[in-house]
Amino acid sequence: MWNYTYAIAFLFPQLERSMRTLEYRYSMQPTGGMGFRLQLPLGREVTAFRPAADGQFGTVMRTWREFMISGDQAWLASVWPQVKRCIAYAWSPENYDRWDADKDGVLEGRQHHTLDMELFGPNAWLTGMYLGALQAGARMA
16 A cells, blocks of 8 residues: 555665655656556556545655655655656646645545545545645655
8 A cells, every 4th residue: 555554664765765766757647647556567558547646645755755764865856856746736737636726735626545436625634645745845845
């Protein structure tokens, strides 16, 4: 599961950091949305299924965690353009679910998530994930 594992990052930090690299390289849609199931074998077309808000924002927060564990500025610089696209997808006109169209920091649009259902309108869970991703993005910037 995307946002439930913590031990791997501390036990096998290079492995976990490589997962972020793979997510940004192989799961980013042209719009900035992120497919939440890495398509195998690597190199297959990115899934066109709607992005999961918790997974997308969790990836940003895990990127910050991976940087804090490793201190690898070259790695962070290599994924930073994708991190920015991932965050900006929340208010992008290309986000057909219009997560935060008014850029007020509260998710209002249709929000698919990794429990494979939809939430509509403001809610503490996914908006909390969004605010965490915004904070992580600000620190990485």
